[in-house]
Amino acid sequence: MCLAIPAKIVELFPGEESRALVEVVGVRRHINTGLLEDDPPKAGDWVLIHVGFAMSKISEEQALDQLHTLTMLGEQQAAMEEAQGYGLNDS
Amino acid sequence: MKFVDEFREPGVIGKACGEIRRLADPNRHYRFMEVCGGHTHAIYRFGLKDLLPPNIELVHGPGCPVCVLPMGRIDDGLSIGKDPDVIFTAFGDMMRVPGTQGSPLEHKARGMDVRIVYSPSDALELAKKNPGKHVMFFAIGFETTAPSTALILMRARALGLHNFSVFCNHVTIIPAIRAILDSPDMRIDAFIGPGHVSTVIGCRPYDWIARNEGKPIVVAGFEPVDVLQSIVMLLEQLNKGEAKVENQYKRVVPWEGNHAALKAMGEVFELRPYFEWRGMGFISQSALKIRSAYAEWDAESRFHVPGVRVTDPKAAQCGEVLKGVLKPAQCKLFGKECTPERPVGALMVSSEGSCAAYFNYEHRKNAVLTSIGA
Ligand code: SF4
Numbered sequence: 001m002c003l004a005i006p007a008k009i010v011e012l013f014p015g016e017e018s019r020a021l022v023e024v025v026g027v028r029r030h031i032n033t034g035l036l037e038d039d040p041p042k043a044g045d046w047v048l049i050h051v052g053f054a055m056s057k058i059s060e061e062q063a064l065d066q067l068h069t070l071t072m073l074g075e076q077q078a079a080m081e082e083a084q085g086y087g088l089n090d091s
Numbered sequence: 092m093k094f095v096d097e098f099r100e101p102g103v104i105g106k107a108c109g110e111i112r113r114l115a116d117p118n119r120h121y122r123f124m125e126v127c128g129g130h131t132h133a134i135y136r137f138g139l140k141d142l143l144p145p146n147i148e149l150v151h152g153p154g155c156p157v158c159v160l161p162m163g164r165i166d167d168g169l170s171i172g173k174d175p176d177v178i179f180t181a182f183g184d185m186m187r188v189p190g191t192q193g194s195p196l197e198h199k200a201r202g203m204d205v206r207i208v209y210s211p212s213d214a215l216e217l218a219k220k221n222p223g224k225h226v227m228f229f230a231i232g233f234e235t236t237a238p239s240t241a242l243i244l245m246r247a248r249a250l251g252l253h254n255f256s257v258f259c260n261h262v263t264i265i266p267a268i269r270a271i272l273d274s275p276d277m278r279i280d281a282f283i284g285p286g287h288v289s290t291v292i293g294c295r296p297y298d299w300i301a302r303n304e305g306k307p308i309v310v311a312g313f314e315p316v317d318v319l320q321s322i323v324m325l326l327e328q329l330n331k332g333e334a335k336v337e338n339q340y341k342r343v344v345p346w347e348g349n350h351a352a353l354k355a356m357g358e359v360f361e362l363r364p365y366f367e368w369r370g371m372g373f374i375s376q377s378a379l380k381i382r383s384a385y386a387e388w389d390a391e392s393r394f395h396v397p398g399v400r401v402t403d404p405k406a407a408q409c410g411e412v413l414k415g416v417l418k419p420a421q422c423k424l425f426g427k428e429c430t431p432e433r434p435v436g437a438l439m440v441s442s443e444g445s446c447a448a449y450f451n452y453e454h455r456k457n458a459v460l461t462s463i464g465a
Binding site: 004017018031032034035036037038048050051052053055056058059062066 | 290
């Protein structure tokens with residue numbers, strides 16, 4: 001539930017309510033950066049995301065470390081599912 | 092064993108374990124509570140328990156949002172979903188949690204429009220796409236998740252989106268820790284503090300645990316080395332006779348927390364006078380309610396819910412396990428009537444629930460580092 005996974009900001013959309021495109025475990029997805037409005041991320045920054053919202057900025061080294069651990073433990077599948085999101089396909 | 096060779100820093104793990112053995116007094120029994128379900132998962136997943144000396148006991152805390160939700164709230168949420176115009180949405184974790192008449196997934200099988208969402212934003216999008224329907228989001232989670240729900244409610248109000256509401260079950264971690272410390276059958280020496288909750292609330296709210304209760308607390312990350320290192324830090328404090336709040340997870344957790352997230356929560360939520368927790372009874376000021384300015388998006392004020400208190404099945408001992416009084420395998424139903432495939436209690440559903448974590452990794456001997464023998 002409190003799983004947070006590292007993602008890299010690919011693109012920001014100025015003018016659009018805190019929307020950002022990120023890449024996370026090889027998947028691109030839109031997230032919300034509204035919780036980082038005090039210190040907004042730039043393209044190329046790494047963030048930890050939880051339920052589609054960026055929670056905090058982290059260093060690239062930290063992010064890669066954590067991704068490496070996820071992959072090694074075979075938990076990347078779970079992370080990927082979480083990242084892709086589901087439930088909207090049938091709407 | 093196959094992971095061990097590749098493991099990022101087996102040397103560091105071995106070192107931390109050596110440090111723990113050096114610091115732990117063999118004549119003393121230590122009880123450390125990991126508050127967060129994410130830590131419980133990590134501890135079983137990696138088999139960390141086996142790396143610790145036997146006199147260090149890890150007690151699993153109440154920090155699994157799915158597990159602490161009493162059954163009556165699940166029934167209440169599902170009662171709203173019975174309206175054919177309502178789409179019931181929730182995180183995947185919630186889908187197999189049993190209510191009195193079955194889980195959300197079982198209700199779906201009987202025809203209820205139940206959808207899994209990955210993010211509260213997805214629920215909002217669903218409402219936009221289905222103007223003829225009402226989309227209700229069954230919100231759960233501690234302070235890690237509550238700010239996201241707050242932002243979504245602010246967005247729904249800004250958009251004037253009237254076919255969307257939130258059934259709010261957000262809870263707060265501090266009163267739960269207080270309830271554990273106040274409970275007479277509980278003896279805890281120190282706490283491993285929640286990592287991701289603390290990215291939001293920061294480290295200050297734990298001050299009283301150190302200052303008034305005299306218990307050390309270390310906010311910790313989720314990798315094996317993080318958990319072991321936080322145990323080293325706790326032992327160091329205990330050996331020096333100190334009790335303070337320390338932050339092992341500095342790379343992610345700012346001491347002051349996330350101001351923007353706290354602001355959003357303050358805008359949308361207020362504290363409920365009391366809220367029921369599974370197995371722990373009513374805890375005062377332990378949960379969040381949607382403020383009246385947002386009443387239009389509050390499912391509890393828009394819909395009539397039964398609000399009936401439902402007790403768990405008699406043989407289930409989820410409450411004792413949640414409070415750390417019993418270990419998962421000591422529950423009479425564990426591994427028999429209650430398994431991850433056919434859960435009786437919520438602790439067997441969520442991957443952060445101690446029963447599921449224990450069953451999947453300890454019982455099935457799947458833990459990653461068990462044989463490192465560091
Ligand atoms: S084994 Fe099942 S019934 Fe027993 S405490 Fe765990 S979740 Fe509850």
